[in-house]
Amino acid sequence: MNRRTFLKVMGSAVAGATCGSLIRPAASGAQGVFDANEFFGILIDTTRCIGCRLCEKACAEVNYLPNPDISEKANQAVFKTKRDTSVIEYTVTNLYETEKGKVFVPWRCMHCNQPACHSACIVYALEKRETGHVTWDKRCIGCRLCMMSCPFQIPKHTFQEPAAVIQKCNLCYGRFLQGIVPGCVEACPTEALMFGTRRKLLEEGKRRIAQNPGRYINHIYGEFEIGGTSTMYLSAVPFDQIGLRTDLGLKHYPEYSMVYLSAIPFIAGLTPIAMLGIAHVIRMAKKDAKEEHHDHHEEKEKH
Amino acid sequence: MEKLETVEIVKEKTEKREIRSFGEFWRFFLSELKPKGNPWTPFNLFSGLIMLLGFIFIIYRFVTGLSPTTNLGQEYPWGIWKGAVVNSGVAFAGGGYTLAFIVYILGMERYRPMLRETVLFAFLAYVFYAGALTIELGRWHLFYNPFIGNKYGVSSVLFIVAWHFMLYMVTLALEFSPAAAEWVGFKRARKVLGAAALGAVVFGVMLSIHHQAGLGAMFTMCKGKLHPLWYSEFMPVLYFISSIYAGPSVMIIVSSITQKLYAHRVDEEYRNAHPGIVLGLAKMCAATIFAYLFLQLILVHHEHDLYLITTPMGFWWLVEVGALAFVPMLLFIHGVQQKNLATINLAAVLALAGVLLNRLNNVFIAYNWYLPLSLKYYPTWQEVIILLTIIFIDVWVFRWIINRMHVLSKPPEWARMEKH
Numbered sequence: 244m245n246r247r248t249f250l251k252v253m254g255s256a257v258a259g260a261t262c263g264s265l266i267r268p269a270a271s272g273a274q275g276v277f278d279a280n281e282f283f284g285i286l287i288d289t290t291r292c293i294g295c296r297l298c299e300k301a302c303a304e305v306n307y308l309p310n311p312d313i314s315e316k317a318n319q320a321v322f323k324t325k326r327d328t329s330v331i332e333y334t335v336t337n338l339y340e341t342e343k344g345k346v347f348v349p350w351r352c353m354h355c356n357q358p359a360c361h362s363a364c365i366v367y368a369l370e371k372r373e374t375g376h377v378t379w380d381k382r383c384i385g386c387r388l389c390m391m392s393c394p395f396q397i398p399k400h401t402f403q404e405p406a407a408v409i410q411k412c413n414l415c416y417g418r419f420l421q422g423i424v425p426g427c428v429e430a431c432p433t434e435a436l437m438f439g440t441r442r443k444l445l446e447e448g449k450r451r452i453a454q455n456p457g458r459y460i461n462h463i464y465g466e467f468e469i470g471g472t473s474t475m476y477l478s479a480v481p482f483d484q485i486g487l488r489t490d491l492g493l494k495h496y497p498e499y500s501m502v503y504l505s506a507i508p509f510i511a512g513l514t515p516i517a518m519l520g521i522a523h524v525i526r527m528a529k530k531d532a533k534e535e536h537h538d539h540h541e542e543k544e545k546h
Numbered sequence: 547m548e549k550l551e552t553v554e555i556v557k558e559k560t561e562k563r564e565i566r567s568f569g570e571f572w573r574f575f576l577s578e579l580k581p582k583g584n585p586w587t588p589f590n591l592f593s594g595l596i597m598l599l600g601f602i603f604i605i606y607r608f609v610t611g612l613s614p615t616t617n618l619g620q621e622y623p624w625g626i627w628k629g630a631v632v633n634s635g636v637a638f639a640g641g642g643y644t645l646a647f648i649v650y651i652l653g654m655e656r657y658r659p660m661l662r663e664t665v666l667f668a669f670l671a672y673v674f675y676a677g678a679l680t681i682e683l684g685r686w687h688l689f690y691n692p693f694i695g696n697k698y699g700v701s702s703v704l705f706i707v708a709w710h711f712m713l714y715m716v717t718l719a720l721e722f723s724p725a726a727a728e729w730v731g732f733k734r735a736r737k738v739l740g741a742a743a744l745g746a747v748v749f750g751v752m753l754s755i756h757h758q759a760g761l762g763a764m765f766t767m768c769k770g771k772l773h774p775l776w777y778s779e780f781m782p783v784l785y786f787i788s789s790i791y792a793g794p795s796v797m798i799i800v801s802s803i804t805q806k807l808y809a810h811r812v813d814e815e816y817r818n819a820h821p822g823i824v825l826g827l828a829k830m831c832a833a834t835i836f837a838y839l840f841l842q843l844i845l846v847h848h849e850h851d852l853y854l855i856t857t858p859m860g861f862w863w864l865v866e867v868g869a870l871a872f873v874p875m876l877l878f879i880h881g882v883q884q885k886n887l888a889t890i891n892l893a894a895v896l897a898l899a900g901v902l903l904n905r906l907n908n909v910f911i912a913y914n915w916y917l918p919l920s921l922k923y924y925p926t927w928q929e930v931i932i933l934l935t936i937i938f939i940d941v942w943v944f945r946w947i948i949n950r951m952h953v954l955s956k957p958p959e960w961a962r963m964e965k966h
């Protein structure tokens with residue numbers, strides 16, 4: 244047991260003992276499910292993507308967003324710039340020039356195993372479902388800490404609306420409940436997108452890598468990155484060449500606010516006692532000093 | 547003999563003002579709303595105009611959403627309101643707990659004359675600055691959700707900060723309430739409230755440590771997005787320490803101003819004690835800034851960010867930590883040695899500028915620092931007007947209260963006699 248886990252365990256123990264559930268850290272509901280490891284996700288094989296943008300079109304239809312123009316001509320213009328997802332596009336496909344030529348990369352929420360957005364959300368409006376979907380609920384108050392915290396800058400806010408909302412891919416949670424695969428996966432003509440449990444997807448990814456050693460680099464992006472994600476990538480070139488951040492580390496993001504959260508119960512329990520103690524000691528010392536002073540006076544008077 | 551007589555007069559006066567019913571209170575309150583002195587000063591005109599404009603913009607923002615009035619966007623979700631009003635403002639209000647700690651816990655009675663002023667300042671800061679947060683919420687009509695339990699986001703730092711804001715506001719109100727009770731003449735309430743003070747202070751200090759640090763902890767998940775020189779897992783500690791010197795620095799300036807502008811409200815005791823208090827606070831500020839700088843250096847060294855010092859962001863960091871933390875520390879020390887209040891005031895202003903810059907850096911200047919200039923955030927003039935509006939409302943209410951209640955002077959005779 245290293246120091247940090249020790250502190251965490253101690254922290255929660257003290258929290259449970261002193262403060263009840265209100266300020267107990269680490270109560271992000273996803274923890275237990277993470278262990279079960281049956282999150283669903285999407286495996287994106289960038290070597291298969293042909294940049295047809297049918298996934299974007301399907302996404303727009305499923306989520307009632309403005310229909311994108313995906314004609315040949317429009318695509319040529321679109322691929323000139325690097326696009327980010329937006330309040331009306333939950334998924335975008337970008338073109339990267341790499342050492343092995345042109346690579347198309349679909350981009351959307353990573354559905355992290357331990358999402359920064361969920362753990363940052365003041366009302367858990369962004370929630371990691373037990374099935375792995377990270378969804379948004381209208382109880383959100385619009386504080387935008389999720390936007391500050393998400394390492395991939397995925398949650399998007401409709402700043403132009405008086406009652407703004409957070410827009411992002413939810414891995415087609417509604418369709419999932421009806422037993423249908425996500426819109427983008429259904430639409431993809433080359434099976435560059437594959438839907439399934441994370442375990443299955445990892446198996447499949449590793450199989451592809453093993454069978455085509457020349458075709459892929461030996462790594463699945465999202466297997467371990469920031470504690471694992473549900474959207475995962477296969478690639479022929481190092482991932483920084485296709486616009487994926489490789490500097491984020493393996494530690495899951497909620498861990499970073501843990502130092503603070505685990506200290507809270509300690510401070511809550513100890514500072515009042517310490518303060519009352521100090522106040523008492525100082526008051527006694529003052530009293531003693533006064534009495535001594537008094538005694539001196541009396542002695543002097545006696546002489 | 548003479549003294550006794552004045553005591554009698556004071557007693558009579560306050561006795562007459564004892565208020566028993568709500569109607570009486572309401573009439574008294576309305577009569578007190580009238581401004582004292584000439585309301586048509588240049589400052590009033592200027593701030594009044596800004597506030598008028600600000601109110602219009604605030605309503606406009608509520609009706610049309612955030613984007614017409616602000617430059618907030620997907621890359622910079624938080625702007626100058628979060629940075630200057632909430633993050634800095636709360637640190638600036640840190641005097642509320644530091645001074646209460648000094649007086650009530652450490653028993654340093656010579657600081658007591660400044661206590662009420664400080665608590666009032668902190669209370670108003672929290673009410674208006676935390677209130678400003680509501681303007682900033684994208685779904686402000688649901689701001690109560692984290693409080694009524696439409697899911698408690700207990701692992702969210704902001705959740706903890708929000709609750710602590712609320713509890714601390716109540717605590718500060720409780721700490722200040724004896725003054726309000728004296729003003730209205732609620733005698734029995736005054737007695738009860740006075741007795742609750744120590745408990746409130748202890749609770750308040752605990753809450754303050756939590757949420758001052760919490761404001762820094764909001765950035766702990768910005769790893770990779772906040773520039774490494776500013777980012778650290780120990781940001782909560784940095785925020786907490788900087789609030790220990792930001793609070794007293796503000797009070798050094800505020801009290802120096804009130805001593806001059808409201809001299810007629812200041813009693814003999816406070817006037818005589820004031821230079822001593824300022825010197826004491828300056829000493830404390832110098833020591834705390836030293837601790838802050840020490841921690842900053844350790845963190846930069848420990849996280850191997852030292853090589854970044856020579857980049858443009860590194861120079862900017864040096865401005866913040868060198869010119870606006872190290873220099874004020876030296877000035878504080880110099881001022882204390884020379885017993886020079888002007889130097890101390892200058893040091894306080896610089897130190898505050900440093901804290902403000904630090905918060906702004908965290909919220910948007912050093913946040914997503916790698917983005918091209920065209921995507922960067924800068925506040926619109928409407929945002930600045932709304933910001934000034936909030937500050938001016940604060941100043942107006944502060945002024946109104948110190949002109950009416952016993953803030954800069956001792957409590958009235960009847961309240962003091964009951965106390966012991």
Ligand code: SF4
Pocket residue numbers: 352353354355358359360361377392393394395396397398411
């Ligand atoms: S990528 Fe961002 S928005 Fe998506 S689950 Fe992870 S933290 Fe949340």
Ligand code: SF4
Pocket residue numbers: 360363364365366367368369379382383384385386387388389390398409
């Ligand atoms: S903006 Fe909404 S979803 Fe995002 S953290 Fe705040 S409350 Fe949660």
